[in-house]
Amino acid sequence: MNSTLDPLYQRVSARLMPFLFLCFVAAYLDRVNVGFAKLQMQADLQFSDAVYGVGAGIFFIGYFLFEVPSNLLMTRTGARIWIARIMISWGLISSALMFTSSVTTFYVLRFLLGAAEAGFFPGIILYLTYWYPAQRRARMVAVFMSGVAVAGVVGGPLSGWIMKTFAGVNGWSGWQWLFLLEGLPSVLIGVWTLFYLDDGIRSARWLSEQDKQTLEREIAADRQVQQHMPLAQVFSSGKVWLLALVYLLCVMGLYGVSFWLPQLIKNSGVTDVLDIGLLSAVPYCVAAVVMILAARHSDRSGERRWHTALAALAGAAGLVTATIYSDNTVIALAALSVATAGILSTFPIFWSLPTAMLGGAAAAAGIAMINSVGNLAGFVAPYLVGVVRDATGSTASGMYLIAASLLAGAVLVVAAVRRLPGT
Template identity: 50%
Template sequence: MAHTTSDDRQDSWQEALHRKISRRLLPLLLICYMFAALDRVNLGFAKLQMSQDIGISEAVYGLGAGIFFLGYVLFEIPSNLMLTRIGTRKTIMRIMILWGLTSAGMMFVQDVTSFLVLRFLLGVFEAGFAPGIIFYLGYWYPAARLAAPTALFMLAGPISSVLGGPVSTWIMTYLDGAWSLAGWQWMFVLEGLPTVLLGFVVWRTLADSPVQARWLSDAEKAQVTRDVDAGRNPQGKHEFRQVLRDRRVYGLALSYFFLIGGMYAVIFWLPTILADNGIKSITAVGLYSALPYAASIVVMIVLSRRSDRRGERRLHSAVPAIVAAVAMAVAAFTTDNLPIALTAIVISTACSWGSYAVFWSMPSSHLSGTAAAGGIALINSIGLVGGFISPMLFGWLKEATGGTLVGLLVLVGMLLASGIGIAATRIPAASADGVHH
């Protein structure tokens, strides 16, 4: 008969504690991030109507898609450093209310100038949201357990794309002309205003840290603190100025630059790519656009759990990025064959999202203290420059060449560079006992 040891009981109690934390935090954070991701997805569908209504070219649309990230980058590090001073709850509430109002305000776009200004302001107001939450999760989970909850939070991206495509195109189709508003105007209003309400929900329900969580006992609070402290990298940086001299941080940032560049060009241009390949119905475009992101959900869950179980991050992020590059190359040369091209895009998108999910457990385990907030924001800021450049470059190349081949090949290069960069940047991984190897 097997005997239950005190260590077994402790492990069981810790597992139950982490499940309790996940049930309390992750559903709300997931829903909040779904609306943030929806702000990026829905622009691609809005383009199918608004480009004619307000007269924007392919290049201008690409600039508008990318300029969001310029605003985000400029204000991201200040936002995250402020989070450590005023707390997560106030920071996330402020971000969500301002971006929700701005997103809904996209209904008032009338010309190129108003389009670009509102897209830039949307990035300014949303700055710091995702990296702030990634930093926040580090308060609750030790480094060895961080990939799975981070991936669950990141699932918001593909989930919002699975739901956002059909919902956005339904709104655009069936509300077009109601109360003298175009379908794309209704879409921005109905998908923007719920974010404002969620901002107040965050204010009422989110705890700034485990110590302030009323739903944890004193013993549970102490255990969370011990687990997180034990999982910290003892060589992690504790001051932001030290982060600025850390070559590993820049290695991760450059890799993230290429990964985000490859991902976001697809996010913004997939509806156009599908429409150019013979899918003329807006509703059908929305349904087909959901397929890559449905596959992404599965890949993200499998990869993140396997990464936590093996205690390995680098290859679990690098290999999927390289596979994504190969699949994108197939898509680039088979645009005249929709089944093959769409299958390749599905594989590429799923693998790039899988790489993205595991990636964020690397800087979270390497950095500690207030430097983690600034370091995560620095990596994200440099990376999101790729989100600014790639959609704009793709639009310019599409307009200049009359097709998508050259633009897709650029994405192949970016995804390949990301995989190589991640593989070359060695970050110590924490094992379940909190020791870095």
């Protein structure tokens, strides 16, 4: 890594990362606030845990179907217009969830939300490859993905406060206000994107010509080791499918925590929704710090496989411990903090693998395919946990299943991912 370029990359990061981070906070908050809405809307609408699980997860069916086309369209329209379109449309649909009145409307709106948001995350991962070479990318992905942690830190207390404070205002329930007030910021940020974001290095007016040429040389050198395979070959590549499977197993852990964390805290004996929201911020605070430190260490060492595997193992151990001590708020919260930190730390390091391997249109399609297949776990995880909870009256078996998937992902990334760049 050329340290003489650090000041230039710091300037690039200061321009890009706070804005992309803000976008992801809004995106993730709109994606998982249904976990907090559940605490009230499930009783109001008489939804079973299985119905909630399907509704939470059906988001990812729409996400899966439109992910690859969305990322390919971004390479044609440019990042600025396409990311703005994604954010405005998902913000409007997220707010519309306040009108949920039946199982059907719940399913339809969650599906449409997934279709609208499809392409955002892989689009940003692709966008970062326009600016950063592989040896700098994990820490940038970590900064971006720490939006998940911050969404948890901010979203928990905010969601609990909205649901408690606005309950009954204008005749609407607290969960209805939750969807409305947390959806509108995405629309506003989407409009801001049209004026702020650059499509790439060449269109950045805030860079000098010399700076642009320096950054372009770094990216050009990086792309010499990437594979520019035809699109058809991307979809039949064993390496791409292997990475997609690893990602799916790790994402099982992410959504197992994201959708059920409020319920797990409630199970430990906390009943007030505001207290649940405040306590749910603790695991995400820990994760925000740990994931950035882990990504920095991975970038400096150049090692990816064991960093990913050990983070996944920590996530599994934390979930198992939290489940065993589910009736003890202190131990459960500490274990959930370990679990959340481990799970979230896998992702920025993992994304260094496919972005180092793929370039050009292959990168757009491959990143989107890995993300879309992996995020099917967002449907599978809450559905399985919901079904198990309905059948057993407990989330324990569901959490053990999520932990097992993380263990499998750790084993697979060490045993099978061997010949990819950066491993």
